[in-house]
Amino acid sequence: MSPSIEQLEQMVADLLAEARKLGASAADAAVSSSAGLSLTVRMGETETIEHTRDQGLGITVFFGQRKGAASTTDLSPAAIREAVGKACTIAKNTSEDDCAGLADATLMAKDYPDLGLHHPWPISPDEAMQTALQAEQAARDLDPRISNSEGATLSTQSGSFIYGNSHGFVGGYPSSHHTLSCVVLSEDGDGMQRDYWYDTRRDWRKLATPESIGRQAAQRALAKLHGRQLGTRQAPVIFRADIAPGLLRGLTGAIRGHAQYRQASFLLDSLGEQIFPDWVEIREDPLIPQGLSSAPFDNEGVVTRPKSLVENGRLETYILDSYSARKLNMQTTGNAGGVRNLSINNGSMGLDEMLQEMGSGLLVTELMGQGLNPVTGDYSRGAAGFWVENGKIQYPVEEITIASNMKEMFRQLLAVGNDNDIPGSIRTGSWWIENMTIAGS
């Protein structure tokens, strides 16, 4: 039995009361509970059925300017008391910190909208199995070179979340999350390749069809067969849309308040600076209905708003919670807990037209490893993709690296494609970067 919203609200109220009783001058607490099903089929048979039931509670207490935090997955009264007690003990040992504390009471979200995040999927394990089987079968039927499968997985979760703090703010909402994915192997005597495809949505009715997911996984795995290494060189590089979100995450990591005040960013003190070509606009919209990262208030109860991160290529704002904002003498941007639903504007070209414009260069479709130094922006990652000549894909390439510096890559962004129909919370097309170093044989 999952707890109701009212029960979760009561739990938050009890937690805050307990913290007050133990002497905390301020506190906040979040409680979540979800249940779901995750089912994997492989080679036409059910492989695993997991019944998931996750719950958790986190509390932060302030004793003046000192802070302590605790969390527990066990929501029994004894465990909750232990967690609150520990948070208070910790707060007595941390240092006085001028910037510590809740976000200002005046910033709390008041009448926030219902963003339509809750669409539970009344699906039985049998139906889930059928759906996953359809995806895998479509992949295996596409081509005899699809020789093996890692399986297709359907996962559905639905639950509720409540946040409250000692300003008197209490808010929360139910939400759901559904994913269908498929991973297959291709083989034709010259080694094996694997690739995947997936879709993920708040509303299960919006999921791509199992057949289209399976087919796309198979097409991707087939296209990688007979990959070769490239010789070491410099060349233009296009990051295909499905891996381009990583570049935007590189940006948001560097403009987070935490990275700025610690001086651990390759975009240190760049507010107002030109960091992209002047046509680039990057926005965050936390209020997109059914958005995968949508939220009407952030992890401190602060109201969230759509905003420009980059306008005319210039950095418009850092990404701040109340702590990093105080550190930088700024105002929180309602980003406690992260960035919610990013997008970049695109030009009129599709991927094929971009390849045509590029003439010769590398289309990267897969990246491996971390490879970004957050302090310097130095970038070096394992890559695979396709070599392009005369505007056409010539052959798949693998076991190469691509390297540059992310600041340089942002400045050298030549175009963003209109091929931005990718799953996930980041909306972007493919990125064409003027020049990178490719290392290979």
Added chain:
Amino acid sequence: MSNTLALARETLLSPAGITDHHLQQVMDKLISSQVDAADLYFQYSRLESWVLDDGIIKEGNFNLEQGAGLRAISGEKTGFAYTEELNLENLLEAADSARAISRAGQSGSIAIAGCNDLQTLYPARNPLESLPDARKIELMKQLDAEARAADPRVKQVTISLVAAHDTILVMDNEGNLAADVRPLVRCGVNVIVEQNGRREQANAGGGSRTDLHYFVEEQRGLGYAREAVRQALVNLEAVDTPAGAMTVVLGPGWPGILLHEAVGHGLEGDFNRKGLSAFSNRIGEQVASPLCTIVDDGTLPERRGSLTVDDEGTPGRNTVLIEGGILKGYMQDKFNARLMGMQTTGNGRRESYAHLPLPRMTNTYMLPGEQDPGEILGSVKNGLYAVNFAGGQVDITSGKFVFSLSEAYLIEDGKITAPVKGATLIGNGPEALTRVSMVGNDLQLDPGVGTCGKDGQSVPVGVGQPTLKVDEITVGGTAL
């Protein structure tokens, strides 16, 4: 072990009022005529972490995790459910969900068996309470002061201190009980240095399955602070890394991440049973140079990756993966071992009760060779000496793997010269180790900071190796 079992019962079962009779009832419900195997897994974890940043103790966090995971296996099918609230009703409900993979039907009752005495590999005491809070704070402040005093170019220091205490109890469908009490501590230092407007960072740290005294003894903690500063200052002088295929000498210890990525994952039982790995069906074949012998050893006392028993109750083992370059065996959990007609090797691990066990590595390392490390470096005309790494990744199907340099130098005419910037190295698992042409006599294990991710599950692991010369590997620099 029997002592451990008593401790685990007291920690996990007694507070919830769960008796042996209850365990039998739950297991009876979980198994049916079509269930080949089943287990109940109880876990109780406490974790405490502290962060010093900007010269002050900024964060402290306590996490409590507790629950039970129930698994039923029928052929190649697995049913799984878990519950956070430990009581008979929830356990029976979870058993009902988990066994839904097979049709109902009772198959008689099981009896709880005893268990063998095992030498534990680490102390059972609670590392969270191994030092008073004030002493933890003092230790972190000492490390901060050490790093800042080491060089005026140090601009920012972050220290993290983590202690975890994990108690597990697992019961299989034959009634065998096994338990383990696992301590784990880790300390990390990150520094940012600045010189003439150029900023660089570096990390250092270590850990073990002991307690927080580990960082006080032998001044280990202070050593991490000094090491992080040293590496960061080296990075201030680093020049662009060359791009392309070249000879690389890998230093001893943590660069053993090469083995973890290049061959380790590819030798996990699940991938091989399903034929997904570039190493599938290759037992008995030459997959590395004859100089290479690689083991996965869960039995090293107090090491981060060690396990007295794994998460299926199998005692930790030392398994030879590659001997003299020949592929000898895979790492197995019970499920994959049974389906492949092999023995489990004590590699069945799970992140928590809420995750299914998978075959995972413990401490993976290469045995030492004959060569003096100086001779190895001296033999390289032009190449790269890679001393430290930040992490790695592998595609087990294509065999392609990467790992990221965090400290490296050019080798020119057998001498170490300029430091180079971080870069990614990429290779092909089944090929990379065939290019090992020299193996040093200086085996080292890593300092105890490794965490491995697979299928969304993180577990602590160790790696190690002697100095190695790889004749050719692709280096992802920017300099042509």
